Amino acid sequence: NAGVMQNPRHLVRRRGQEARLRCSPMKGHSHVYWYRQLPEEGLKFMVYLQKENIIDESGMPKERFSAEFPKEGPSILRIQQVVRGDSAAYFCASSSRTGNSPLHFGNGTRLTVT
């Protein structure tokens, strides 16, 4: 399966713990996007990264949230000291950005904060 891989599919954390969400882009893709989905709100853009660079983080909360896409390995979305309001589905998408290639999405990580 050469699609976008996200893990874990489901993640349960208690308030105050850290959540780490992983995303491996499609083979050959060097652009990664993270979106958050809440019921009735659609997908909210969080951050856009290329290898070792954050291109646009205008949708990221100023505190507790960070993202990286290292030279080797998956992209990581990290949420420190989680609160109940962080409960949502987090989707990763990748593209090659050659020409006008569309986004390819993973199946998401559903984070539940108890």
Place this chain on the structure above:
Amino acid sequence: AQSVTQLDSQVPVFEEAPVELRCNYSSSVSVYLFWYVQYPNQGLQLLLKYLSGSTLVKGINGFEAEFNKSQTSFHLRKPSVHISDTAEYFCAVSVNRDDKIIFGKGTRLHILP
């Protein structure tokens, strides 16, 4: 900044009837437009995209959309829906190919038997 409005949060349609899902965008510059579909517990899949050229765009699963610059719309249509079309549909816009893609809030399509 660009934005996308999907006026209908839910659309019920009888099986084999036609359907139109509405999408309006706002942008001061030329845009790229997309429709994505999300089946339960899955990520989004691209249905179709408008980049340039013909304003009528055909996609997968028998869907098509028409770009109307004067009305800033990109409505999605299908002449005859099937029960398997039950899903949530998202309209999206990008200003240029290196920019982020902004999504609307989605429209749930309910197919009635």
